[in-house]
Amino acid sequence: MKIAMVVHSYYPNDVRVRRECEALADLGDSVDLICLCKNGERSREQIDNVEVRRLPVQHNRGQGPLGYIKEYLSFFFRAAFTLTRLYLTRKYPIIQVHNLPDFLVFVTLIPKLLGAKVVLDMHDITPELFQSLYGISDDSKTFRLLTFVEQLSLSYADLVITVNKNIRDLFLTRNQIAHKLEVVMNAPDPRYFNENGSATNxxxxxxxxxxxxxxxxxxxxxxxxxxxxxxxxxxxxxxxxxxxxxxxxxxxxxxxxxxxxxxxxxxxxxxxxxxxxxxxxxxxxxxxxxxxxxxxxxxxxxxxxxxxxxxxxxxxxxxxxxxxxxxxxxxxxxxxxxxxxxxxxxxxxxxxxxxxxxxxxxxxxxxxxxxSYEWPRMQTRYYNALDGLLSR
Incomplete structure (x- = not known):
């Protein structure tokens, strides 16, 4: 099976995205990945089972809210065009989109209307992140807007996965999506991380x-x-x-x-x-x-x-x-x-x-x-979530 992924990040630097791509490779699946492009990176590259398409957008940390909005929108429209063009010839059964931003999931609009199933992988929770970065309050217009976009995105997706039970529980206080919400933790992959030889000098x-x-x-x-x-x-x-x-x-x-x-x-x-x-x-x-x-x-x-x-x-x-x-x-x-x-x-x-x-x-x-949270268990949970989505 070939699926598509979209992430506003760099590949293979994003460890969670890489881990999921490698999990799909273990099943013999392949991935078309749309992501950011750093200086010196090729716009197209094959990395194992992943065909990487890098768009000419870079992430600039520490910029203000307006800078982030401009960056997110630039990537959104480029990714939407690229994904739609690819979908018309490759007909992906599943498209997985990683936040941030939450609204990035809507790059799948045309493929979803044409039958693709959409997975939203929530790495972070945006309203609380903006509270941390910019000191906004729960009753501010910005917080309410971010919460609205989050809920719209969660409702739109066919399957939502996230990284820990605390985010899951917070989502469930704002949106009744338990029927399509799964936790796949950022557990280290044992093909790289194992205890052999740890030092205690x-x-x-x-x-x-x-x-x-x-x-x-x-x-x-x-x-x-x-x-x-x-x-x-x-x-x-x-x-x-x-x-x-x-x-x-x-x-x-x-x-x-x-x-x-x-x-x-x-x-x-x-x-x-x-x-x-x-x-x-x-x-x-x-x-x-x-x-x-x-x-x-x-x-x-x-x-x-x-x-x-x-x-x-x-x-x-x-x-x-x-x-x-x-x-x-x-x-x-x-x-x-x-x-x-x-x-x-x-x-x-x-x-x-x-x-x-x-x-x-x-x-x-x-x-x-x-x-009980180690990656082999999380990997199985990820597979089961995708299989369940395809069987609906």
């Missing part, structure tokens, strides 16, 4: 902290860096490696912070690396860091993928205490600290440094807690 050498993924303000990296600096006073051999990309201005600010604190030799910033390289980097670490800013978006619906990758790899983690993480992991499974308390973070790092057995036991408990 601890006191015998440099004690290595690891942090990777998107570098955005809502992840509160500055608190993590301050906590690192405090912990380093008791652990001179403490090191931190940060891999990722994100908001350029914010990254510059973090690097200036590191320079001002005199810890540039111990905190190393690296560019983003492909997903297949991440497991080897995690294996070299002793402790994973998962900082977050506790706001309405993070606390309600965000479950950091980096945490799930640490758990899967058997790496103990220190995590900002936010509601979504607490709904999956207990006190004995990860080491929580208040998101805005660097001293508490430093205490957690020092405690775990001094207690290797506790690190090992905590990692084991976290892995067991997450076992």
């Amino acid at each position: 601890g006191i015998n050498g440099a004690f290595k902290l690891f942090l990777h993924g998107q570098i955005l303000r809502r992840y509160n990296f500055e608190s993590a860096l301050e906590g690192f600096d405090l912990a380093r006073r008791e652990i001179p051999e403490l090191e931190l490696d940060i891999y990722g990309d994100g908001e350029r201005q914010y990254i510059d600010e973090l690097q200036e912070f590191v320079l001002a604190r005199g810890i540039r030799e111990d905190v190393r910033f690296h560019n983003r690396v492909p997903v297949e390289r991440v497991p080897d980097l995690i294996r070299k670490a002793d402790l994973g860091l998962v900082p977050c800013e506790k706001d309405v978006f993070v606390d309600k619906v965000m479950l950091p993928v980096r945490l799930l990758e640490y758990v899967t790899m058997g790496l103990p983690a220190v995590v900002s205490r936010v509601g979504t993480v607490e709904s999956y992991f207990g006190e004995s499974e990860v080491a929580y600290y208040p998101y805005d308390d660097p001293r508490a973070l430093a205490r957690r790092i020092v405690e775990l440094y001094r207690n290797p057995k506790r690190r090992t036991e905590m990692a084991r408990r976290a892995k067991n807690a997450f076992r």
Whole structure:
């Protein structure tokens, strides 16, 4: 079977999209994918089972709302034209669209009228995200408009999948779509992420902290860096490696912070690396860091993928205490600290440094807690959802 996907993101950088494409490849299916195009990328490329069509639109982080609207609309109209043209010759039985934006699902209008089934994959929840980014209130016109567009998009789709139970539950308070809503979590793919060889060097050498993924303000990296600096006073051999990309201005600010604190030799910033390289980097670490800013978006619906990758790899983690993480992991499974308390973070790092057995036991408990959500189970759930859609 050949299906189409549309995503306002880069491929193969978007790990969730890649994971789903690889899951389809395991069945012998192929994908026509429409996505953004970075400088230096080819407009058309075959990557395994995915025929990638990149449109001449780039994502610019940190721009204002008007900039995002212009970017989204530019991609929307280009994607709608490209998808419709392809559909008229390829007659995809299923078209899967990934948010953001929610209204991107309407690029499927003509194919849907002609018989295609539409899947909306909700990576994020837009009204709460805008509250986090721009401080809008629940009763603002902007929030009500975003909620209206979200509900219209959910109602339009034939199947909705999302990334965790917290988003699912929030959707169900606003739209009765339980009959067509499924959770397929961002669980790490075991073909890349497995526990073999994870390091627990601890006191015998440099004690290595690891942090990777998107570098955005809502992840509160500055608190993590301050906590690192405090912990380093008791652990001179403490090191931190940060891999990722994100908001350029914010990254510059973090690097200036590191320079001002005199810890540039111990905190190393690296560019983003492909997903297949991440497991080897995690294996070299002793402790994973998962900082977050506790706001309405993070606390309600965000479950950091980096945490799930640490758990899967058997790496103990220190995590900002936010509601979504607490709904999956207990006190004995990860080491929580208040998101805005660097001293508490430093205490957690020092405690775990001094207690290797506790690190090992905590990692084991976290892995067991997450076992029912591992990717093979999610992959089967994804297949079943698509099969059920085709049988309607």
